[in-house]
Amino acid sequence: MRRIVIPTAILLTVITASPVLADPLAQEGGSEVSQTPIFLAFILALSIFLGFELISKVPATLHTPLMSGSNAISGISLIGALIAAGHGGDVLVIVLGTLAVATATINVVGGYLVTDRMLEMFKKKEE
Amino acid sequence: MSLQLSINLAYIVSSVLFIFGLKMLSSPATARRGNMLSALGMAIAVIFTLLDQNIITYQWIIVGMVIGTVVGVAAARLIAMTAMPEMVALLNGSGGLASMLVGWAEYQRNIDPSAFTAGVITLTVLIGGVTFTGSVMAWAKLSGKMDGKPILFQGQQIVNALLLLAILVCGILFTLNPATSFLILMILIGLSLILGVMSVIPIGGADMPVVISLLNSYSGLAACAAGFVIENNLLIVAGALVGASGIILTNIMCKAMNRSLGNVLFSGFGSATGGGTAVEGEAKPISAEDAYLVLEAANSVVFVPGYGLAVAQAQHAVRELGELLEHNGAEVSYAIHPVAGRMPGHMNVLLAEANVPYDQLVEMDDINPIMETVDVCIVVGANDVVNPAAREDEASPLYGMPIINVDLARTVIVLKRSMRAGFAGVENPLFFKDNTRMLFGDAKASVQGLVREFKEG
Missing domain, CATH: 1.10.287 (Helix Hairpins)
Structure with a gap:
């Protein structure tokens, strides 16, 4: 620790x-x-x-959720995308920004949800 | 200023949540809460960023977020657990694309950045672009949209070297004089996208665990580079954590195959057939009834799953057989090789989906020392990871790779469609050993056959 x-x-x-x-x-x-x-x-x-x-x-048994979960974290570039999409000036920047917001959101939302779906299935043996 | 300060403080809270979220992934018992903490960190970061005074209009943000959320939710809900490697490949790709676009957009906002910023923009579009197309290629190979075999051609190395050289030249030109280099940036983006394709096509399907881990790392590094572009601590911290994670996984996968990263990336492993000493002897088939009699008498049974388990969707049938064996008094466990399947931990997720408790899953290093005491090993759709040639035959391309020593168990039952060689194209002497019996047929059908025998018997 x-x-x-x-x-x-x-x-x-x-x-x-x-x-x-x-x-x-x-x-x-x-x-x-x-x-x-x-x-x-x-x-x-x-x-x-x-x-x-x-x-x-992280134990080997959790390596797939680790990948999808850390993947969701790499969607943090969403923050940069938000500023580009919302800056309200140049059209090209807005287009690029909006595309970036969409792809980063897929990464974040999809990543966290699918990780949760997997981790929910990991159960200990019921006695 | 006070607004800016509170945004920065929120970013610190986010970093802490990411760190503790990953920390809690160290045990299956806390992992789910850890993931939620990490998601909370992301939510905080997004909400506080929206307060930023640089954001004037919200309509496009909403459009982007709605599209992203709909696609993300649908994908996460609908994807089959067996298709998880494809899902992760696509998520890697979308992360890389997002970072690339952020880098490009930042250039459009200020087309005369400092040399430092121009340099990191170069890195961002390069890493982001490679991650994007590389992941799409990995997805195509994993989902069978493209042949899994390595694609090799004459002069491939030269083409790649020229590509890298061109990227380097464009990067330097852009960094030196970004203000007039829009065209160079476009060429750079194009070349990065091509590089992503070129670097994944020579890699075979079964080497995908390494590729996905590496792309996972790249997607983090791309976010990290984007953090340097927009000078944001949180992107750097989060990106570096993901980058480190991907590199550790890549390293584990390479070690488990006894190959260097360079060998995985450049050798086109699996394109050649044969290699190693030819195997003499005859495989001994076994019928479901006889296999039942062997299993019925067994005190300890170890399942060894491989990619074939995912292909045949046999995980539920295997769990049912496992439970029947336990009721019959046998000790049942599942031995998992680090590179079994198409991504790190693939088999663990499938077995978890079928309700196999995680404390029944054993790692290679824990099962091998006690293998002699195991009565029956059932190999379900694994081949190269149980090939004793890796231990015995110095001429074999697999020689030196750590394997699960199933051949040392008293009896081995191999579920297999046919006598075809595994991905590596290497003959498997396991099939010809005296204590090995072949149960031919589709893995799921074979296991269901055994389940039926148990229920009737």
Whole structure:
């Protein structure tokens, strides 16, 4: 448990302290030499480490639900899609954004539901 | 600012929920709640993003979400458990496509991004595009829309190398001067889509567990790259978690086949037939009645399922036979090889669907040491994963692959349609061993035949 809590805590601290959160200028790409890439890369490194810790504990019997469930998580690009589809300007961006919202939603909704359907079937032996 | 702050705080909550959701997948008892936590994290992220002031109109968002939800719900409800590999392949593909589109849309919003952003846009459309078409190809192979055999042609490696080179050149050109490079981005997208097709066609059907795991990883990495494009922590965290998951699974699958990832991706394994020492001897068929007598006397029975179980949809019949054997006093378990089936954990899901309790499922490394004490092993639609040539015959292409040592059990009953070789095209000496009996026919029909014998006997 400790091996997961500690990296999670570090990760969250970095996210909270990252310039994306602290410095609104960096968020708009306003500053000339942005520190953002470095912070983002740091977050990436921590997340990969944490991912390996978490996933290596998943038993073989749950590997299919793990795939479909983690797949649903990768539908997180929905967030970027929402902003593109709703920004209200260029037509091409709206078209691309709407397509992205649709495909990412398929990924999220389909992924979580089908994982739930599978996990519901895993039962212990009734005594 | 305070709105932006609360959105960012919501993203942190989401990351925590994703992390704990995955943590709870470490046991079947908590897995379902874990998945719900993860879904809750996603819902929070989406709801708070909708509050973002950059979002002005909602009509297209609603259109996209309605379409996505309808398709997603229908697919998740209707898909058969045996077709789960196809479903996961398509989900991977839609995730990759979404990330690719996000990267492209971001370029259209600001066609003069920094070199860093242009670089990560390149990566996003590349990984996203490869994931999309690669997954569609994997789906076509898995669902039989396309022949499962590897597609190989003269000069394939050269074509692929040129493709990679062209992608690299386009990527550099785009990164150096994104403002005037719309056309280059389009070429890049086209090449990425072609690369996805080219990288999956030389891979055979039974190697799909590796391909799906790898594409799973790519879909995470694509989301991760998109996170760099829109400078969003949550995308990076979530994408990296998925990327790590896919890589771990890929590694497990490769180890279970004793092959390197490079060998799986490039060798066209399974296109050649033969290999290994020819097997002498004659297979001994057995009738359902005789098989019943053997099983009736057995104290311990181990089922070893393979892809044939999924093809024949025999999981329910197998569970029924298993229960009858238990009533008869035998100890019943199900031994599952890591690459049995067409995706990691495929067999476990099918048996769970048929109500086999998960504590009866055993992994390869746990069953092999006690195999000598097993009275009867029933092989249902598995072939290469129980081929003793992997242990005994150094000339065999399978040599060195860890297998379930069914041949060491006192009696082996192999359910099989015919004497055809397995996916790898390798002869299976198991069929000719003294303690092996062949029960020919469709796996489901054979198992139902045994069930009938038990009920009458």
